[in-house]
Amino acid sequence: MTATTSTTTTTGRYAPKPGAAPLSRMIAAQAVLETKMLLRNGEQLLLTVVIPTLLLVLFSSVDIVDTGAGKAVDFLAPGILALAVMSTAFTGQAIATGFERRYGVLKRLASSPLPRWGLMTAKTASVLVTEILQVILLTVIAFALGWSPHGNPAAVLLLLVLGTAAFSGLGLLMAGTLKAEATLAAANLVFLLLLVGGGVIVPLDKFPSGAQDVLGLLPVSALSDGLRDVLQHGAGTPWGDLGILAVWAVAGLAAAGTFFRWE
Amino acid sequence: MTKSSRTPASESPEFSLDSGAMRSEPVVQVQALVKRYGTKTAVNSLDLVAQAGVTAVLGPNGAGKTTTVETCEGYRKPDSGTVRVLGLDPVRQSAELRPRVGVMLQSGGVYSTARADEMLRHVAQLHAHPLDVDALIERLGLGSCGRTTYRRLSGGQQQRLALAMAVVGRPELVFLDEPTAGLDPQARRATWDLVRDLRADGVSVILTTHYMDEAEQLADDVAIIDAGRVIAQGSPEELCRGGAENTLRFTGRPGLDASSLLKALPADCTAAELTPGSYRVVGKVDPQLLATVTSWCAQHGVMPDRISVERHTLEDVFLELTGKELRS
Numbered sequence: 001m002t003a004t005t006s007t008t009t010t011t012g013r014y015a016p017k018p019g020a021a022p023l024s025r026m027i028a029a030q031a032v033l034e035t036k037m038l039l040r041n042g043e044q045l046l047l048t049v050v051i052p053t054l055l056l057v058l059f060s061s062v063d064i065v066d067t068g069a070g071k072a073v074d075f076l077a078p079g080i081l082a083l084a085v086m087s088t089a090f091t092g093q094a095i096a097t098g099f100e101r102r103y104g105v106l107k108r109l110a111s112s113p114l115p116r117w118g119l120m121t122a123k124t125a126s127v128l129v130t131e132i133l134q135v136i137l138l139t140v141i142a143f144a145l146g147w148s149p150h151g152n153p154a155a156v157l158l159l160l161v162l163g164t165a166a167f168s169g170l171g172l173l174m175a176g177t178l179k180a181e182a183t184l185a186a187a188n189l190v191f192l193l194l195l196v197g198g199g200v201i202v203p204l205d206k207f208p209s210g211a212q213d214v215l216g217l218l219p220v221s222a223l224s225d226g227l228r229d230v231l232q233h234g235a236g237t238p239w240g241d242l243g244i245l246a247v248w249a250v251a252g253l254a255a256a257g258t259f260f261r262w263e
Numbered sequence: 264m265t266k267s268s269r270t271p272a273s274e275s276p277e278f279s280l281d282s283g284a285m286r287s288e289p290v291v292q293v294q295a296l297v298k299r300y301g302t303k304t305a306v307n308s309l310d311l312v313a314q315a316g317v318t319a320v321l322g323p324n325g326a327g328k329t330t331t332v333e334t335c336e337g338y339r340k341p342d343s344g345t346v347r348v349l350g351l352d353p354v355r356q357s358a359e360l361r362p363r364v365g366v367m368l369q370s371g372g373v374y375s376t377a378r379a380d381e382m383l384r385h386v387a388q389l390h391a392h393p394l395d396v397d398a399l400i401e402r403l404g405l406g407s408c409g410r411t412t413y414r415r416l417s418g419g420q421q422q423r424l425a426l427a428m429a430v431v432g433r434p435e436l437v438f439l440d441e442p443t444a445g446l447d448p449q450a451r452r453a454t455w456d457l458v459r460d461l462r463a464d465g466v467s468v469i470l471t472t473h474y475m476d477e478a479e480q481l482a483d484d485v486a487i488i489d490a491g492r493v494i495a496q497g498s499p500e501e502l503c504r505g506g507a508e509n510t511l512r513f514t515g516r517p518g519l520d521a522s523s524l525l526k527a528l529p530a531d532c533t534a535a536e537l538t539p540g541s542y543r544v545v546g547k548v549d550p551q552l553l554a555t556v557t558s559w560c561a562q563h564g565v566m567p568d569r570i571s572v573e574r575h576t577l578e579d580v581f582l583e584l585t586g587k588e589l590r591s
Contacts, residue, residue, distance in 0.1 A: 104371030
């Protein structure tokens with residue numbers, strides 16, 4: 001590549017010329033790499049794309065669960081959007097970060113010029129990019145299934161952002177404290193439990209009233225309920241659900257910040 | 264916070280600049296470093312000064328090599344003592360130090376689904392003036408990795424990728440933690456050649472190794488660590504010369520009187536017939552000693568066959584210093 005001829009004697013090629021790249025370039029490069037790694041991972045794609053899509057199509061077209069009055073897709077689409085956020089911000093991020101920690105990726109990056117907060121910013125950007133792709137895909141499919149959403153897009157955006165923050169905090173808490181294998185198992189288990197018990201495809205009012213109160217406080221319940229209020233019923237800003245998500249976000253991120261171990 | 268940063272260690276570079284015109288500031292200065300994990304003391308009041316050039320840190324497993332290096336890399340906080348790398352505190356001045364230092368971990372450090380070139384390009388992007396990535400890939404024989412992801416690379420390819428990642432940012436100082444562990448001879452040689460070129464171009468290298476020949480081949484300076492302390496330091500030649508005894512062997516007629524030979528030798532030597540007809544003299548082997556042995560043979564009508572002098576290798580020095588029993 002270089003103009004000099006290749007010899008075994010010194011060419012000054014390795015002469016020190018240290019320096020960090022500009023922060024914006026480092027963070028952008030890191031976000032692109034993280035997103036590539038995420039999209040390349042087959043199991044992650046199953047979780048973030050295949051499962052939400054299948055659930056949306058299946059439960060909208062086959063009458064398995066009683067989703068109440070109105071078209072099934074109007075009930076399901078907001079829940080599936082909540083599930084998509086959870087799959088990326090929580091499950092996917094927890095598993096990926098857990099294995100990055102296990103394989104020394106976080107450790108190696110810690111000695112690169114990229115600061116830790118830069119790494120976390122890049123991770124967040126990567127999660128957001130993936131979510132945007134998910135939302136686009138699922139929205140197109142939902143429209144094809146006859147979805148007719150209402151409501152204020154700003155409220156929807158606010159719910160998605162707070163939901164992402166809440167799930168990221170919990171996912172990183174898990175990835176930074178448990179072994180990678182334990183994170184893998186636990187993150188999938190939690191995904192499954194919240195899928196069933198978090199009002200994603202099964203309305204919460206199918207559960208006993210005592211359980212409803214508790215389940216309603218789960219982040220995925222708050223997110224799907226809030227999205228449903230706005231998108232299905234055209235409600236204004238669902239402050240209650242936003243409040244629940246905010247509490248989870250603050251608690252989860254604070255705990256992750258405190259307990260996260262880098263190796 | 265600021266109290267411990269004002270230590271002699273951080274000020275001594277200025278003094279050394281005054282005192283010796285040729286001496287530049289050490290690249291690494293470790294003073295009375297203590298690091299414990301629970302009740303186990305991994306590093307026990309360790310002092311180490313590494314000048315520009317290549318410094319090898321040798322030691323048996325569990326001696327504290329990696330802990331020491333990782334403290335220099337800013338991964339671990341000293342329990343006590345001070346560490347300065349390029350004059351900076353690796354923990355508190357990490358942001359300033361990180362771009363100037365290249366790190367090769369003992370293992371891992373790469374996304375399992377990343378390709379070798381992809382990861383190397385990424386690390387290059389984090390630096391302002393990286394090396395030519397394609398040339399580096401070519402040089403370290405990573406071109407054949409193609410689209411293979413990291414987890415499917417051979418151990419040798421993974422090692423070379425880690426090495427490439429350590430140097431791609433054009434650092435002033437590179438830490439290599441067992442850079443050739445498990446490499447085949449060709450890959451080992453390629454690594455050695457790169458270390459030599461780095462040195463020639465003014466990059467300082469601190470490497471840990473189990474391989475004595477690696478230290479002998481590459482290092483300007485060797486520090487031998489055992490039980491969390493530096494027990495010897497010097498150039499490979501100095502270490503082999505100092506203290507270590509050399510051996511002279513010859514074969515002759517069986518049953519020669521070794522005690523008579525011993526009388527002819529200087530006081531601190533030993534002489535013995537190991538197996539019938541095979542003799543060994545241990546001591547400070549110099550031309551005078553050789554002459555003494557051959558003239559004793561002449562007096563006794565012995566033709567010393569297969570006479571040989573064994574210079575002590577770094578390995579002998581190492582085993583003498585650290586003992587021969589296996590470490591748990």
